[in-house]
Amino acid sequence: MSESIEGKLIYSFKNDYSEGAHSNILNAMMNANMDQHDGYGEDSYSKEAVEILKEKINNQNVDIHFVVGGTQANLVVISSILRPYESVIAAESGHISTHETGAIEATGHKINTVETSDGKLTPEKIKKILDEHNSEHMVKPSMVFISNSTELGTVYKKNELEKISLFCRENNLILYLDGARLGTALSSDKNDMTIEDISKLVDVFYIGGTKNGALLGEAIVISNERLKKNFRYNIKQKGALLAKGRILGIQFKELFKENLFFSLGKHANFMSLRLGEKIEKLGYDFLYETESNQIFPIFPNEIIEKLNKKYGFYLWEEVDKDTSAVRLVTSWATKEDMIDKFIEDLKSYSLSK
């Protein structure tokens, strides 16, 4: 059942964490429930999940740690790496730049933001920040933060990431990839990378469970040798070391023991693709290209108002005085009939306009 049972909405496209978890995950948690295990990620499920992930990543030289959420992953990783005077470069649309209540600054670090049209960084944009910071009177940018897929739904191509990676290595910058939506990124039609590629091109990244079918949980993957030491201390200090760490282990085991993680991402993308195509056919434009499970169609305000009575979504941006872009997010749990209903309503509002 959806929130409609509360008489409100037919379906919510607000985000990809509106439902619980994939049934495999809940079942596995049920089955393991009365086992006794060591706490804090030292249980056998977590250890098994780490091994499975290393195999999927095809890279034994990584350290993997599970934490509860994305903001937590970002603040633990970033604060663990930077010296006090060092800063992190991110897109203005980056999650850490705007939607984490100053979590990074709260650990003492400035974010140097970069304007982008598509949420993606480039070596040129990074270089500009470096060039502007040239003395001890300014912070020292030492890390680059990117998201894949981005907060605007776009996806990095392999050669784009390679260029950034090369630039970072040449300039002694740590490259960190926020993979809150890595599942849809790697399952996108636009994608030409494997998770192994990512593990080799970045110093550290995280694989998002919360937005791809888990109840909660993100897996931090550290490739860079010098970032590995004592990492669990950082997790514990920031309150991110879950007592019953087994919960995270069980979930990641389920997501990766076969290919559930990727098939859930593929489903979410497919729903957006379908939704997007149908919206386009009705003659509407988009703010950004549809590349993963977030789409940003532009509708007349009066239609938005009507849709909003039946469907949940965020108003994204005013385009002109009569039209605005909205954000529609599909997920592993979105059913095709909800797409169809939305389109049906949109069509009828469009005609009656």
Added chain:
Amino acid sequence: MSESIEGKLIYSFKNDYSEGAHSNILNAMMNANMDQHDGYGEDSYSKEAVEILKEKINNQNVDIHFVVGGTQANLVVISSILRPYESVIAAESGHISTHETGAIEATGHKINTVETSDGKLTPEKIKKILDEHNSEHMVKPSMVFISNSTELGTVYKKNELEKISLFCRENNLILYLDGARLGTALSSDKNDMTIEDISKLVDVFYIGGTKNGALLGEAIVISNERLKKNFRYNIKQKGALLAKGRILGIQFKELFKENLFFSLGKHANFMSLRLGEKIEKLGYDFLYETESNQIFPIFPNEIIEKLNKKYGFYLWEEVDKDTSAVRLVTSWATKEDMIDKFIEDLKSYSLSK
């Protein structure tokens, strides 16, 4: 099944979070799984759980927020309240003093520690710290941190808490109670307080779910009006605002809609009481009084070594060159036959000694 399936142990008395969750909780999560809900604690389950809790606490003038873990609760609460130069007073055995990897200091605040024999603070001990801090060259102690039950298994009596509460109000100190084990504290034979009493005697406290039958989750309860404002900002900034906040709401609803929370605590205590009595009968002493679900018997080292091959527990403290205290923790999930097995083995090792 216990870890014994891995050929290691019959049962672990290491802590009260070795198993998953009470079956009511898992079932409720299953049932709610495909509902759509708003994120970040704005779902109807969380709202319902808040109402249920307010009723149980019999106090409508509290704000309630759910977070994932205890260290997180402590760091969010403490950092949200103190001005930069203010410190918190705690027992040396307090969780924040030693077992949170400097989480409180990482938010900028000193902990003024106090030696105790039983893990409990008193007005006299608090006053001593205040007296020592009398100028701007020292931190300004502005908050008192207590745990109930304490990290040594002891439980506050109502008149003890009343005295501390009065002293704090007279001295303009915020009183914060860490209730990671509030379930066993309030279900203890020694206890003479209700949760309502607590909500009226302290400014803020948290109710521990993780150690009392939940998968994860703690409920922060704020009584003091001036601590309420904008509290969700603090939660979000520290990475403690769970995307699928529904998970926390569902669990606290289950724990409190009837009296599951208290009956689980009672069970845990009863197991410890039973275990303690039988150990005592075998002629062993204890480091601290048995008041809740943690007991600290003193055994000869050679017996400890033997027990440790079959049972999980922490070595707590050397008593003399031949004997040590160990910590045995029982929980909502401990079955009586495990107590019996432990006692049987202890008896046999004691005889053969």
Added chain:
Amino acid sequence: MSESIEGKLIYSFKNDYSEGAHSNILNAMMNANMDQHDGYGEDSYSKEAVEILKEKINNQNVDIHFVVGGTQANLVVISSILRPYESVIAAESGHISTHETGAIEATGHKINTVETSDGKLTPEKIKKILDEHNSEHMVKPSMVFISNSTELGTVYKKNELEKISLFCRENNLILYLDGARLGTALSSDKNDMTIEDISKLVDVFYIGGTKNGALLGEAIVISNERLKKNFRYNIKQKGALLAKGRILGIQFKELFKENLFFSLGKHANFMSLRLGEKIEKLGYDFLYETESNQIFPIFPNEIIEKLNKKYGFYLWEEVDKDTSAVRLVTSWATKEDMIDKFIEDLKSYSLSK
């Protein structure tokens, strides 16, 4: 003697802290040298300086504290006021935004920056930031930082500051004015405010000694009642409470016992005005209007190169491929013959071009 004795430069226009201190100040320090005084600002000189300042400000309801430097003043004030999740709004050109090595972020707070053409904030620009920050997923902007004179040499008019002040009060924002160059601001031809006006329009500001004839030292003036409490704790904690606080007291007494502070500011402005007029007569443009002791003329790059062999100054900004703006700063210590020499050389390079 200038650095020219090292064979390098005739004169440096790099900044307004290239020389030592006005002779009155050094003499007063000499005379007081062997007096014994209490440390940490509790000496009679500091107390006297506070009384003199209150009289000059014509406002007895202020608290005044002396610290050593501007970055220190900024970080002490800002971190003492904001709750952990609160941010400060500043111009992109603001000192805290770029030239303090992340000092504000190091105390845990984000700076929301605003683009400006002249270094000045307006209610409209502030409102835009407020409008964008509307939930606990973002920081809460709670303070406004302005500089007078600004980092671009411009000066606030009374009605501009009144509008900002009114907007801040209506929106519950603390208004803080960085007066590192308040001496030249209040002595500018463009200025129509008194220091009393400032103390009534802002919640807290500081009066810069370092850039206006003192060896070192800034006076923080707090008008807002609720910011006053325990302020010395913040100063001490950040390492800003000088042991021999008398040094700061003596200097501010000298600067304000008559009108030395203002006459030094006037002199610095006059030198810039004169320098600017002569540059303008030679046909050159300016990046910003000349309003105080910093001017930003635009020269051909080849002339800049020549000037730079004889005079110290900062290259400010590329204007086009052939020309750039430079920053020339005059001070209380700049002598007119140095202006003349500079103009002479500029004229000769301009002719030979």
Added chain:
Amino acid sequence: MSESIEGKLIYSFKNDYSEGAHSNILNAMMNANMDQHDGYGEDSYSKEAVEILKEKINNQNVDIHFVVGGTQANLVVISSILRPYESVIAAESGHISTHETGAIEATGHKINTVETSDGKLTPEKIKKILDEHNSEHMVKPSMVFISNSTELGTVYKKNELEKISLFCRENNLILYLDGARLGTALSSDKNDMTIEDISKLVDVFYIGGTKNGALLGEAIVISNERLKKNFRYNIKQKGALLAKGRILGIQFKELFKENLFFSLGKHANFMSLRLGEKIEKLGYDFLYETESNQIFPIFPNEIIEKLNKKYGFYLWEEVDKDTSAVRLVTSWATKEDMIDKFIEDLKSYSLSK
């Protein structure tokens, strides 16, 4: 003149920063006053002072930076070195432990304190802390803080420091020495070390100017190669990079170009030695041994009360109900006739008792 001109005291033994600066220093500042110099420690005086110091230390492999005060030096050094989860070990009497308003915790780090009878650490005391901290649930002690002379006036012997140094190196601990009173330590009769020894036995230390004849200023000396990188960023971020850095350079040049620093220390010690001997002759005991310029005689309370009307000093500690220890500090500026006066009065109060 002393504070007596205000009708209060004949002389203050409260601390060693009651007067201004040695006349050589003031004269040098006068002479250099109208020179133009680059800011922020890049002036020729600071550079010269660094070279002079390196020679005195007889160690070219050190980096030297000047900051304004001791708390500042401590917080800049400690926060620049430790990872977020790392702590610093210090004596309970250590300056950072109690008298810096939580400055170290404000940068995010716990201080592990050690009880001592004489203010000095030993490998055994340090080891005990290491042994207690053995998992990621606790901070990781990574630095040792010692003061020489200590806050109790005692002085490290070379073999004591060698043992600590060796232990630190074997245990991968950074050793930091707070030399706020290094001048009196190295000039003490008990001392058998050179400043060169210190630079080789510790990783980083600071040489205190404020308490040994300078107006203000401490010189941080870094021996450990890996602590040197980008250190100026840390100084700037914490507000400790003085704009007119020349002031610090001039002073350290004067203190070290010959042996002023050491002769001032010797004088201060000599005054304490003399004062102590005469007090002892009058039959009084001491709380700690007299080893440098702080002494802690034990007097009857009624005599303390009388003395306090004529002389400034701190009441240190109650010894029993009738007697207390006081702290008397002599300095570079203490004249012998003040010692004589004090003794004369003490003698007369003692007789009349």
